[in-house]
Amino acid sequence: MPEIEIGRLLRSNTSACVVGCRVAQAGLPAFGSLVRIPLGNNYQIFGLIYDIHIEDDGLVRQLVTSERVDEEVLADNRMNRNVPVEFSVLHAGYEQDGRIWHLLPPRPPLSLDAIYACEPGEVARFTGEGRFGYFRHVLRAADVPVGELLAAHIRQTQAAQATHGREDWGQAAVQELITLLRDDYPQLMSVLGALADIV
Amino acid sequence: MEPEQIGYIVGGSLKENLRVRLTVPANSVQEGAFVVVESGDWLFYGLVTDLQLGATDPRFADEQSEQRLPAGLAALLHGQTLFTNLEVMPALMAERPPDPGDPRYETYWAAHKDEKPHPLPVKTIPAHHAPVRMASKGDIAEIFGDPAEKGRFIIGYTREQGHPVCxxxxxxxxxxxxxxxxxxxxxxxxxxxxxxxxxxxxxxxxxxxxxxxxxxxxxxxxxxxxxxxxxxxxxxxxxxxxxxxxxxxxxxxxxxxxxxIAQKDIEPADIEMLTRELNLKETTPTTLAALDREFGVNWFHHFKEMKYGAKVENDEGKQVDAPDSVAFWAGGAGVNVAAAEGLHSKLGRVFNKPYIVEHPAxxxxxxxxxxxxxxxxxxxxxxxxxxxxxxxxxxxxxxxxxxxxxxxxxxxxxxxxxxxxxxxxxxxxxxxxxxxxxxxxxxxxxxxxxxxxxxxxxxxxxxxxxxxxxxxxxxxxxxxxxxxxxxxxxxxxxxxxxxxxxxxxxxxxxxxxxxxxxxxxxxxxxxxxxxxxxxxxxxxxxxxxxxxxxxxxxxxxxxxxx
The missing domain is CATH 3.40.50.300 (P-loop containing nucleotide triphosphate hydrolases)
Structure with missing residues (x-):
């Protein structure tokens, strides 16, 4: 299966990064998907897409006010736009020398590093490692719709895990979330409210 | 086979009992259940004295979340946030000898000279998270004795598993x-x-x-x-x-x-003991003491033979107390006549008992x-x-x-x-x-x-x-x-x-x-x-x-x- 490049890095810090890409590429990854940023030397960073941001530009503003937008113009605007679609990615862990860690990456990625969508096998491998350590980063993140992000992530990952023989992964993940959040009633109920839609 | 674990220690003290988080349904354990806590080299034997429902946050208990969430999710939530705690009163503790495969086995038995460890009154408490299980037949025999041993009598059976208790x-x-x-x-x-x-x-x-x-x-x-x-x-x-x-x-x-019962077997103290039953007065001990002094062990017989209120005419034609009357004896013994007559009358119930005889067969x-x-x-x-x-x-x-x-x-x-x-x-x-x-x-x-x-x-x-x-x-x-x-x-x-x-x-x-x-x-x-x-x-x-x-x-x- 060919590697699917989503885009390239715009900016980053230790806990998150923002990736820019064209609209055609943006059709591939979804909110809650796991992505990876290979950095060479057997080192790659994994992250979860928690925000997809589409900025306007001058042309879009003009087109929005016009009475009718031709299909050609629409396609041109999407294919050749000046401002990229931005994906915000929360760092969930990294892989070094074949070992997966659910810790923040020691070095953030650099500008224009390429970002790839994870294949089901990679998703199953990263999320099946250890005991859901990367949930810490999600629960700690500010300005992240935690419940929605986790629901989307668990729904997608459950399918990947099921194809790799771990039917009970979803239940274990929910159990771990309840354990982590049981002292924070409002947050837990908000997360469970979102999870209720995917169960 | 040892019974399955029912919970683990989450707290407590010697004075205020141990708290055990139950990991099996609450209705599988009853108050009074005999449980065993395994903590390191020691076994603690205790009694469940209370079962308490708890929640990590009271809101989890207040909200009927099973109505808001899908059943599976609600069950997972309840499993983590709602729980039952047992209160266990520790009573005895006993050292657990190492198993034969254990490297300490030889040293232990050499030091203890084949002497089985005896249960002791509990003097310490088990560690956090020490597993708790229901007592097995062997545990009960260890503490209460083996029914096969001489002098052991099965008085009943444990309530949950029906193991014999001696x-x-x-x-x-x-x-x-x-x-x-x-x-x-x-x-x-x-x-x-x-x-x-x-x-x-x-x-x-x-x-x-x-x-x-x-x-x-x-x-x-x-x-x-x-x-x-x-x-x-x-x-x-x-x-x-x-x-x-x-x-x-x-x-x-x-x-x-x-x-x-021979009349002479009855002592004044036996009558005093009947004070409430016979409604005797506080003068009774004095009268009884006088009877005892005068007649010794035969006081009951003599007192019974006395006649209440018997009168005879004296030489002067006056009605006086007959010599075999209670009053006559009382007068002679320096006892209040009314008190003696009252006692005689009240003792009528005892005098009439057919099993009290002068000479038993x-x-x-x-x-x-x-x-x-x-x-x-x-x-x-x-x-x-x-x-x-x-x-x-x-x-x-x-x-x-x-x-x-x-x-x-x-x-x-x-x-x-x-x-x-x-x-x-x-x-x-x-x-x-x-x-x-x-x-x-x-x-x-x-x-x-x-x-x-x-x-x-x-x-x-x-x-x-x-x-x-x-x-x-x-x-x-x-x-x-x-x-x-x-x-x-x-x-x-x-x-x-x-x-x-x-x-x-x-x-x-x-x-x-x-x-x-x-x-x-x-x-x-x-x-x-x-x-x-x-x-x-x-x-x-x-x-x-x-x-x-x-x-x-x-x-x-x-x-x-x-």
């Missing part, structure tokens, strides 16, 4: 003990069980004051109307049935002999003592004499004689003149009548309860109102076997002198009548509620041994490989 009969008879429970909670059946065990094991002789003719002859249950075998029928060679009064029969069962009290000394057991049935007066008077006189006999035997034994006396248990029903606060000081029973264990005599008290029994006596009771009690004062009385009474209080009030009893006190290693053994044919078969039929024999031989 009483150490030797220990039971070392100190006085009590069987308590509100009316209709199965005291009589329990007492029959105990007595059958005592008689069969022969650890002590028993003198049973059978006020309601329940224990000696066969009886009919007041609840089920079924035939209940008596001790005489089951142990014809070991039990002597004694009836009160000449010609006595008990429920149409002929007695082995009849008890008659035989020394039946002596016979009873002899039978007991010979290792037999005596059931004294009161027959038609079922009043409190009969019971108090006869029980007291007989017990006083026996007490004196055993004191002498013990003193002879200690000075090397005689062999060791046989242990004797005196079984007293309606004990509060003899051992209440007013009477306790006057009867022989309180002395027996307090001191006579040194003289090989103890009491087995059966009562439904333990709160009426003098607390000094109650606190001396070694083993207490208690059925359901409702009254707070009674519960308090049964638990007097015991540690952890607060934990046990609720347990007593929640026992199932006729089915369950709580074992308490010095005579049992730790308190434990048990489902009491049934007094039925199976019991007798187990106790007396079942004769092997032809088929049983062939099965046995096959099992043995022949």
């Amino acid at each position: 009483l150490d009969l030797e220990k039971l008879v070392q100190r006085s003990s009590g069987v308590f429970g509100a009316t209709g909670t199965g005291k009589s059946f329990l007492t029959r069980l105990l007595l059958a065990g005592l008689i069969q094991s022969n650890v002590a002789g028993a003198l049973i004051f059978d006020m309601h003719n329940e224990y000696g002859p066969d009886d009919t249950s007041s609840d089920t109307n079924q035939r209940v075998p008596g001790l005489k029928g089951k142990f014809p060679g070991k039990v002597r049935l004694v009836g009160l009064g000449r010609g006595a029969t008990v429920r149409n069962t002929p007695c082995d002999f009849q008890l008659e 035989a020394d039946t009290i002596g016979e009873i003592v002899k039978a007991l000394e010979a290792g037999q057991h005596v059931v004294l049935s009161f027959g038609d004499f079922e009043t409190d007066l009969d019971y108090l008077l006869v029980a007291n006189i007989l017990t006083r004689r026996i007490r004196a006999a055993w004191e002498k035997k013990t003193n002879d034994f200690r000075s090397g003149k005689a062999s060791e006396p046989k242990k004797l248990v005196i079984v007293v029903e309606e004990a509060h009548k003899l051992l209440n606060r007013e009477m306790a000081a006057q009867t022989a029973f309180s002395t027996i309860a307090r001191e006579m264990r040194k003289y090989y005599v103890t009491l087995l008290i059966i009562d439904q109102r333990p709160s009426q029994i003098y607390d000094e006596v109650l606190s001396q009771l070694g083993t207490r076997i208690c059925g359901w009690l409702g009254d707070d004062l009674d519960i308090q009385a049964v638990l007097s002198g015991l540690a952890s009474k607060d934990s046990l209080r609720g347990m007593l009030a929640r026992l199932q009548p006729k089915e369950e009893v709580l074992l308490l006190g010095w005579g049992v290693p730790m308190p434990l509620p048990v489902r009491s053994r049934r007094y039925d044919d199976k019991f007798w078969e187990e106790l007396l041994g079942k004769k092997l039929g032809k088929q049983d024999e062939s099965t046995l031989l096959k099992e043995l490989g022949f």
Whole structure:
């Protein structure tokens, strides 16, 4: 299966990064998907897409006010736009020398590093490692719709895990979330409210 | 195989019991369950005294989240946030020897010289998260003894798993003990069980004051109307049935002999003990002292023969007190005439008792003592004499004689003149009548309860109102076997002198009548509620041994490989 490049890095810090890409590429990854940023030397960073941001530009503003937008113009605007679609990615862990860690990456990625969508096998491998350590980063993140992000992530990952023989992964993940959040009633109920839609 | 884990330690202290987080459904554990905590090299044995529902946050308990969330999610949430905690009262601890595969095995047994570790009173607590499990049959045998051992008597079974729980009969008879429970909670059946065990094991002789003719002859249950075998029928060679009064029969069962009390056996103190029953005045002791002084041991006979209000005419033609009148004697003895006449009149109820005679046909009290000394057991049935007066008077006189006999035997034994006396248990029903606060000081029973264990005599008290029994006596009771009690004062009385009474209080009030009893006190290693053994044919078969039929024999031989 060919590697699917989503885009390239715009900016980053230790806990998150923002990736820019064209609209055609943006059709591939979804909110809650796991992505990876290979950095060479057997080192790659994994992250979860928690925000997809589409900025306007001058042309879009003009087109929005016009009475009718031709299909050609629409396609041109999407294919050749000046401002990229931005994906915000929360760092969930990294892989070094074949070992997966659910810790923040020691070095953030650099500008224009390429970002790839994870294949089901990679998703199953990263999320099946250890005991859901990367949930810490999600629960700690500010300005992240935690419940929605986790629901989307668990729904997608459950399918990947099921194809790799771990039917009970979803239940274990929910159990771990309840354990982590049981002292924070409002947050837990908000997360469970979102999870209720995917169960 | 050891029972599965039911939870783990989450906190607690020696003073306030241990808290155990339950990992199995709450309804699989009951109050009073015997549990074992495994912590390192030690096993802790304890009793569940409370079950509490808890939540990591009260809002999880308040919200009915199962209505908002899908069932699976709600179940996961409840599994993590709602829980049941057990409160476990630790009672005993025992060192756990290493398994044969353990490298410390050899060193351990070399140091302990093949001596099995004994359970000790609990002095420390298990570690956090130490696993907790229900006690197995082996654990119960470790603490309460193996039913196959001599002198062990199965009194009941654990409530959840039905493992047999034994009483150490030797220990039971070392100190006085009590069987308590509100009316209709199965005291009589329990007492029959105990007595059958005592008689069969022969650890002590028993003198049973059978006020309601329940224990000696066969009886009919007041609840089920079924035939209940008596001790005489089951142990014809070991039990002597004694009836009160000449010609006595008990429920149409002929007695082995009849008890008659000689008038000279009655002491002034026996009458003083009846103060409340006969409504005697405070002048009574003075009058009795004067009678005793003047007539000695025959005071009762002489007083009975005196005539109340008899007058004769003197030489001057005046009506004066006849020489055989009470007033005449009182005048001569310097006793208040009205007091003497009043006492004489009130003693009329005692004078008229047909079993009190001047010259008994035989020394039946002596016979009873002899039978007991010979290792037999005596059931004294009161027959038609079922009043409190009969019971108090006869029980007291007989017990006083026996007490004196055993004191002498013990003193002879200690000075090397005689062999060791046989242990004797005196079984007293309606004990509060003899051992209440007013009477306790006057009867022989309180002395027996307090001191006579040194003289090989103890009491087995059966009562439904333990709160009426003098607390000094109650606190001396070694083993207490208690059925359901409702009254707070009674519960308090049964638990007097015991540690952890607060934990046990609720347990007593929640026992199932006729089915369950709580074992308490010095005579049992730790308190434990048990489902009491049934007094039925199976019991007798187990106790007396079942004769092997032809088929049983062939099965046995096959099992043995022949």
